[in-house]
Amino acid sequence: MNKPRRVLQRSMMLPVATRYLMPLLLLFSVFLLLRGHNEVGGGFIGGLVAASALMLYAIAESPAALRALLPVAPRPLVGAGLLLALLSGLVAVASGKPFMTGLWIKTPLPVLGKLGTPLLFDVGVYFLVIGIVLWILLTLAED
Amino acid sequence: MTLLLAIAAGVLFAAGIYMVLRRSLLKILIGLLLLGYAVNLLLFNSAVLVPGRPPLIPAGQDQPPAVYADPLAQALILTAIVISFGVTAFVVVLFRKAYAVVDSDDLNDMRCTDLPCLDELPGKRSEQ
Amino acid sequence: MTIVLPILLPMGMGALSLLLWKRPLAQRVLAVVSCAALVGVNAWLLMDVQQVGVRVVQIGNWLAPFGISLVVDVLSALLLLTVAVIALVVTLYGQVGIDEGRVRSGYYPLLHFLLMGVNGALSTGDLFNLYVWFEVLLMASFVLIALGGGRENIEGAVKYVVLNLLASTLFLSGVGLLYNLAGTLNMADLARQLPTLQALNQVTLVAILFLIAFGIKAAAFPLFFWLPASYHTPPVTVTALFSGLLTKVGVYALLRTFTLLFVQDVAFTHTVLLVMAGATMVSGVLGAAAQTDFRRLLSFHIISQIGYPLMGLGLFTQASLAAAIYFLVHVMLAKTALFLVAGMVERLQGTFDLKKLGGLYTRRLDVAVLFLLPALSLAGLPPLSGFFAKLGLVKAGLAQGQGVLVFVSLAVSLMTLYSMTKVWNEAFWKESPAQLMPTRSLSPWLWLPTAALVLLSLWIGLLPGPLFALANQAAELLLHPELYVRAVLGGVP
Numbered sequence: 001m002n003k004p005r006r007v008l009q010r011s012m013m014l015p016v017a018t019r020y021l022m023p024l025l026l027l028f029s030v031f032l033l034l035r036g037h038n039e040v041g042g043g044f045i046g047g048l049v050a051a052s053a054l055m056l057y058a059i060a061e062s063p064a065a066l067r068a069l070l071p072v073a074p075r076p077l078v079g080a081g082l083l084l085a086l087l088s089g090l091v092a093v094a095s096g097k098p099f100m101t102g103l104w105i106k107t108p109l110p111v112l113g114k115l116g117t118p119l120l121f122d123v124g125v126y127f128l129v130i131g132i133v134l135w136i137l138l139t140l141a142e143d
Numbered sequence: 144m145t146l147l148l149a150i151a152a153g154v155l156f157a158a159g160i161y162m163v164l165r166r167s168l169l170k171i172l173i174g175l176l177l178l179g180y181a182v183n184l185l186l187f188n189s190a191v192l193v194p195g196r197p198p199l200i201p202a203g204q205d206q207p208p209a210v211y212a213d214p215l216a217q218a219l220i221l222t223a224i225v226i227s228f229g230v231t232a233f234v235v236v237l238f239r240k241a242y243a244v245v246d247s248d249d250l251n252d253m254r255c256t257d258l259p260c261l262d263e264l265p266g267k268r269s270e271q
Numbered sequence: 272m273t274i275v276l277p278i279l280l281p282m283g284m285g286a287l288s289l290l291l292w293k294r295p296l297a298q299r300v301l302a303v304v305s306c307a308a309l310v311g312v313n314a315w316l317l318m319d320v321q322q323v324g325v326r327v328v329q330i331g332n333w334l335a336p337f338g339i340s341l342v343v344d345v346l347s348a349l350l351l352l353t354v355a356v357i358a359l360v361v362t363l364y365g366q367v368g369i370d371e372g373r374v375r376s377g378y379y380p381l382l383h384f385l386l387m388g389v390n391g392a393l394s395t396g397d398l399f400n401l402y403v404w405f406e407v408l409l410m411a412s413f414v415l416i417a418l419g420g421g422r423e424n425i426e427g428a429v430k431y432v433v434l435n436l437l438a439s440t441l442f443l444s445g446v447g448l449l450y451n452l453a454g455t456l457n458m459a460d461l462a463r464q465l466p467t468l469q470a471l472n473q474v475t476l477v478a479i480l481f482l483i484a485f486g487i488k489a490a491a492f493p494l495f496f497w498l499p500a501s502y503h504t505p506p507v508t509v510t511a512l513f514s515g516l517l518t519k520v521g522v523y524a525l526l527r528t529f530t531l532l533f534v535q536d537v538a539f540t541h542t543v544l545l546v547m548a549g550a551t552m553v554s555g556v557l558g559a560a561a562q563t564d565f566r567r568l569l570s571f572h573i574i575s576q577i578g579y580p581l582m583g584l585g586l587f588t589q590a591s592l593a594a595a596i597y598f599l600v601h602v603m604l605a606k607t608a609l610f611l612v613a614g615m616v617e618r619l620q621g622t623f624d625l626k627k628l629g630g631l632y633t634r635r636l637d638v639a640v641l642f643l644l645p646a647l648s649l650a651g652l653p654p655l656s657g658f659f660a661k662l663g664l665v666k667a668g669l670a671q672g673q674g675v676l677v678f679v680s681l682a683v684s685l686m687t688l689y690s691m692t693k694v695w696n697e698a699f700w701k702e703s704p705a706q707l708m709p710t711r712s713l714s715p716w717l718w719l720p721t722a723a724l725v726l727l728s729l730w731i732g733l734l735p736g737p738l739f740a741l742a743n744q745a746a747e748l749l750l751h752p753e754l755y756v757r758a759v760l761g762g763v764p
Binding site: 055075076078079080082083086089090092097098099100101102 | 275279282283285286287288289328329330331332337582
Binding site: 183190216230250 | 419423
């Protein structure tokens with residue numbers, strides 16, 4: 001299985017398209033993340049969209065290029081996401097309610113909508129999913 | 144519709160079990176995937192199907208309509224799908240590694256754990 | 272709050288270990304601290320639950336049966352504490368027992384996530400949530416077994432993974448069918464709903480599905496083949512952890528579901544359990560008799576020992592359940608200690624092959640004693656813990672008129688003694704073979720935790736009173752599910 005791969009001429013189509021697609025997809029993933037609580041979306045699906053946007057870049061350029069592009073490596077992202085999700089549950093404990101009770105700020109903010117611990121949880125899940133998917137796929141791609 | 148889904152789940156179960164019983168790792172993987180789909184369909188079918196009636200309270204009322212679709216089963220399926228996503232990713236990597244290490248995807252060649260590995264020679268296949 | 276901690280603590284520590292990926296030393300220290308804290312938390316929890324009986328938290332303040340409840344009763348708390356103790360001992364042992372390469376490929380985050388899964392499975396009050404926790408602990412154990420990447424590791428992992436995934440599939444199917452029957456997955460609510468259903472046959476069918484699924488996970492007859500194929504492949508530290516935790520969670524799930532949910536057709540389901548118990552004991556011990564590898568022999572004994580708690584569950588009286596719970600704690604401690612000793616023997620002489628070992632009695636009397644105590648306890652010799660556990664089971668069995676099964680269990684004890692004597696003769700008593708490598712030195716990191724575990728196992732044998740009282744209290748709660756139901760559902764109509 002270690003046969004040398006045929007070197008293919010790199011197509012320009014995908015890199016050029018990715019240059020426009022990736023920012024759009026990342027923006028879309030944040031949109032999905034923020035509307036998640038009451039409408040279709042959420043941290044998990046947002047994270048998947050973001051991860052696929054980044055993987056698109058890895059396919060168009062190279063896994064190494066993606067690693068260079070990422071400000072944080074996938075592994076710490078998983079840990080940070082998990083910790084964030086954990087903290088969002090602990091906020092309720094600190095105010096004397098059972099673990100993971102949703103607490104909300106009463107007044108909705110523009111663009112972001114209603115803020116609360118479930119959103120924090122979703123943000124944690126978002127980073128966790130990005131981290132895990134990139135971890136798995138980059139390991140496979142670099143193998 | 145329920146009957147149709149039940150039959151579909153049954154066919155998927157049968158196909159999955161058949162594939163899991165094969166000796167090739169790739170076919171076992173396909174079998175595990177099919178079994179996962181079968182269970183998801185079973186879960187979907189376990190809540191009584193009520194098409195076209197979302198479990199939402201209409202504006203101005205404080206109770207949902209008398210008959211509404213059960214959202215829990217779908218939440219369960221979603222969780223099950225996410226879990227099987229993770230598990231499948233791991234299994235694919237594991238099977239790929241197994242193929243690389245054993246140089247065969249035949250379970251009959253994977254006897255090191257039960258019998259002493261007499262022939263560590265890579266690529267040596269057992270006689271059929 | 273306290274009862275969420277056994278899950279949150281390993282979760283947070285696992286996340287922290289991920290952040291400390293490049294710093295193995297920090298991960299090692301963190302793991303020891305975390306496991307020690309876990310012992311403290313779980314001991315506190317046990318003392319608390321002993322007073323109250325059942326502790327409940329409704330996650331997210333969603334009322335049962337709509338949300339997910341975490342429920343810790345005496346059985347859960349007792350097992351949680353045992354798990355934490357084993358985790359602490361194994362983590363200390365792993366300071367030397369786990370090589371740098373494994374730490375660098377993520378041993379410690381996986382250890383934390385494994386503990387999170389085990390603790391979650393022990394404390395959840397929701398069937399689907401139980402499935403999720405099972406998957407968490409399985410994923411962690413999958414990777415722990417495959418770490419290292421040698422041919423044996425990978426082959427063992429393939430068998431382990433495929434069979435356990437099949438078990439999960441069956442479990443989830445059972446959950447789906449049960450949801451269709453009762454419209455709820457909260458265990459307390461199910462316990463209330465199932466007797467009112469006019470569907471005895473369907474419920475029994477689901478019960479058998481659960482029996483098969485948990486039977487695979489607990490390595491009960493005839494579904495145990497994955498265990499001896501995989502347990503001897505990872506380093507002995509990992510095997511010791513697995514032998515103490517994984518199959519026992521399967522037994523816990525059986526204990527929970529077959530006392531709380533599936534009690535409508537006891538004459539059928541619990542008879543099946545009894546037959547399974549006897550066959551599990553016999554097949555495990557016979558498999559062990561044929562082995563000449565230290566770890567493989569012990570792996571087969573794990574299977575054999577699973578039969579005893581199943582026997583206690585199948586007899587289904589308070590005395591038998593209490594004995595089963597006592598046995599579970601005893602075997603978790605003794606079995607882990609034996610695997611740790613096997614690891615020490617391998618360190619000393621460089622092999623697990625009993626034929627090549629020898630002469631340890633004269634060279635390392637301390638290791639020989641550390642082996643002998645849990646080994647004799649496992650075989651059930653007085654005054655060690657295994658004796659009292661088996662005595663309780665035998666008495667309960669005779670009281671229920673199950674003479675055949677009692678005879679089988681006693682015969683299996685004798686066979687266990689034979690097996691342990693074989694190891695004693697081969698590894699410790701006989702002259703050391705000429706071509707043997709020189710005996711190496713032994714780190715106190717290996718010696719001290721093992722000795723502590725053996726002392727603990729000795730303690731519950733010499734002073735069985737307190738543990739038996741706890742087991743009795745747990746068994747009483749298991750036989751009175753209405754207390755559990757009331758604690759979870761409270762005033763909900």
